[in-house]
Amino acid sequence: MRFVPILVMFLLVFGCAPPPKVSKKVYAPKAPPTQRPYRVGGKVYYPLPSAQGYVEEGVASWYGPGFHGKTTASGERYNMYAYTAAHRILPMGTKVLVTNLENGRQVIVRINDRGPFVKGRIIDLSFAAARALGMHQKGTAWVRIQALSETSPKAHLSLKGRYFIQVGAFANYANAIKLKEKLRKRYSIVTIEPYSKDGRTFYRVQVFVANDLGRAKKMLSLLEKHFPQAFIIAR
Structure with missing residues (x-):
């Protein structure tokens, strides 16, 4: 019983103490190293958060013996006999259907x-x-x-459809709105498409340009003058 007064005092002192402060700071996960902007030859490249709808035409090349066995940007060892490829901005692991437009042959690479x-x-x-x-x-x-x-093992591109050009992707929604308002002065349909990955949300600004790929490519050449990172999205 002689410990009761001490116990009562202990409860009075610490029972009235203010609760410990809880930090309200939210720690968002950082983007994986392969998704962060990087610089090569004085130019900064911004990897895409998503490859959905990505379509591009141009010159393909290949690399072999001089790089065989060396470490790639993803951390893997390069194997010239595997079906893989290098791209400047597509997310690592993206599977891509490549069509040789000179002979019609196709292959899927990662x-x-x-x-x-x-x-x-x-x-x-x-x-x-x-x-x-x-x-x-x-x-x-x-x-x-x-x-x-990811759900389709292989897809064939139709020349007819709805083609948009993505001109920018922002982590800040206000910046996406700013660009949208600027583009609305020249284009009637400008959309903001949110996309979430690894706990981060990006707002992709896209302009509807055509119902066929040929027309979309012409519009891309115009937009690329002001937005070098622009590319065609097929829906």
Whole structure:
């Protein structure tokens, strides 16, 4: 019983103490290293948070013996006999349907490296992929690349459809609104498409430009003058 007064005092003192302060700071997960902006040759590249709807045409090249066994940007060892490829901004792991427009051959590759950084080229293929497309001897070919959805093992691009051009992606919604209002002065349909990945939300600003790929490509060449990172989205 002699400890009762001490216990009562203890409860009175600490029972009236203010509750400990709880930090309200929210720690958002950082983007994986392969998704962060990077600089090559004085130019900054911004990897896309999503490859959904990505379509691009241009020159493909391939890389082989000089890089075989070396570490890629994804951390994997480059295997020239695997069906992989390097792209400047597509997310690592994206599966891409590559069509050689010069002979109609197709192959599916997985993006696991960054490049090519030669002007005018859009994708660097492994030796195995280049051989499958029949371009390994020539070295380059004019191709179309189309990102495949995770649920579809293979997709064929129709020239008719709804084509948008993505001109920017922002983590800050206010910046996306600003760009949308600016573009609305020239384009009637401008949308903001939110996309969430790894706890981060991005707001993609896209402009509807055409119902066929040919017209969309012409509009892309105009928009690229002001937005070098612009690319076509097929819906």
